[in-house]
Amino acid sequence: MIIRFLVTLGIALSFATSSPQAARADAGEILGGAVVGGVIGYAIGRDQQKKQQARTRSTTTRTYRPGIPSTAQGAQTQTALNYFGYNAGRVDGQVGRGTRSAIERYQVSMGYPVSGYDFQPYQRDFLMQAYYWAISGGQATTQLSGQPLLMAYRRQVQTGSALAAAPQAPAQAPTPTIPVAVPQAQEPEPEATTTEAASSSLPSLFSGGTGGPSLANRCSGVMLQTSTNGGYTTLSNMTDADFALSEQFCLARSYAMARGEDLIQDVQGLTPDQVSAQCDSYGEMLAPQVDALSLSSKADAETQMRKLALDSGLSPNDLAATSKVCLAIGYRQDNMDTAVGSALMLVAMGEPAYGELIGHHLREGFGVQERRDLAMQWYDASLSALDAGSQAVFLPSQTDRPQLLRAAMVQAR
Numbered sequence: 147m148i149i150r151f152l153v154t155l156g157i158a159l160s161f162a163t164s165s166p167q168a169a170r171a172d173a174g175e176i177l178g179g180a181v182v183g184g185v186i187g188y189a190i191g192r193d194q195q196k197k198q199q200a201r202t203r204s205t206t207t208r209t210y211r212p213g214i215p216s217t218a219q220g221a222q223t224q225t226a227l228n229y230f231g232y233n234a235g236r237v238d239g240q241v242g243r244g245t246r247s248a249i250e251r252y253q254v255s256m257g258y259p260v261s262g263y264d265f266q267p268y269q270r271d272f273l274m275q276a277y278y279w280a281i282s283g284g285q286a287t288t289q290l291s292g293q294p295l296l297m298a299y300r301r302q303v304q305t306g307s308a309l310a311a312a313p314q315a316p317a318q319a320p321t322p323t324i325p326v327a328v329p330q331a332q333e334p335e336p337e338a339t340t341t342e343a344a345s346s347s348l349p350s351l352f353s354g355g356t357g358g359p360s361l362a363n364r365c366s367g368v369m370l371q372t373s374t375n376g377g378y379t380t381l382s383n384m385t386d387a388d389f390a391l392s393e394q395f396c397l398a399r400s401y402a403m404a405r406g407e408d409l410i411q412d413v414q415g416l417t418p419d420q421v422s423a424q425c426d427s428y429g430e431m432l433a434p435q436v437d438a439l440s441l442s443s444k445a446d447a448e449t450q451m452r453k454l455a456l457d458s459g460l461s462p463n464d465l466a467a468t469s470k471v472c473l474a475i476g477y478r479q480d481n482m483d484t485a486v487g488s489a490l491m492l493v494a495m496g497e498p499a500y501g502e503l504i505g506h507h508l509r510e511g512f513g514v515q516e517r518r519d520l521a522m523q524w525y526d527a528s529l530s531a532l533d534a535g536s537q538a539v540f541l542p543s544q545t546d547r548p549q550l551l552r553a554a555m556v557q558a559r
Contacts, residue, residue: 231292387557406474432487482513
């Protein structure tokens, strides 16, 4: 079943037509027997394309703005600024004078210290949280646009009112080529409102999907508090370990969403809604493993996921690439089965740093039952892997982040 899903996911996508021919050739060698042109193939090929571009950058440097590096984060910031009416100009990833001026206008409107050349992470994170909320249903619900839409988002966060839920794929949309066995626990129950109290002892274990508390709302509130505090918690000023871990959770979530947007921004052949629907189905298939997280040790959870991966017949690289895309989609859609399941698959496929996300989910109870004792197993394993030389996947430039996480874990135990 999972094989047919991933093959279907791959059929309609293709590499960006702008990628160099050499990059396409290299990617083809890496892919081997994978379905070329799919989310799997694209995600792997994208990494190879970046390496090729890095090797040839000296001959392809843009001449209209020399000396300014183009980055994915810069492009995402420009997109969000333009969306809310701050006019950062052309979205090219190069943070120059126009983008800096737009940042200053954003800072003025939000009441932040004005320093376009010192765009604090919490300021950018709040901007991106608002942008993801807006494109996932907030704009359609409020019927606002530009800066009024951003201010509406801030008011809703300040008052604690429910933010617009991200739209899901319509139930009636036909997907005949993707046979999905929906877990029985997720089927609509006519007596759900009368039996809710009887199952209150496990309020989030079977919530899955988009049920249960909203992580998007939670992170919006965290970002607002971070703004009020004047910036993120550091090792030197940490007084609330739980809040520090929540900040890092939301940072990792934002980073995962941004990375996913970078992976799929040039994909051709499927609309964003279609990719979202595919990842939603992927989450449904991983839901049993997500449900078991609150009842199993870390070792048992990984073993079960590896068995599922082995039964699929797909390579670890294929599964990992798909999971990185669906991790981003899951967080953007507030679909915890997709997000948590994708993170768990990444750990099982040999990327232990993603275990930090599992720890956060178990500590706060988003998508799984709250189990702080089990959360510490995942935190410890992910940090130990970083100590042993594993690649950091969240904010790798912040070299002191593991120390902050470790200190907060000790205080929060």
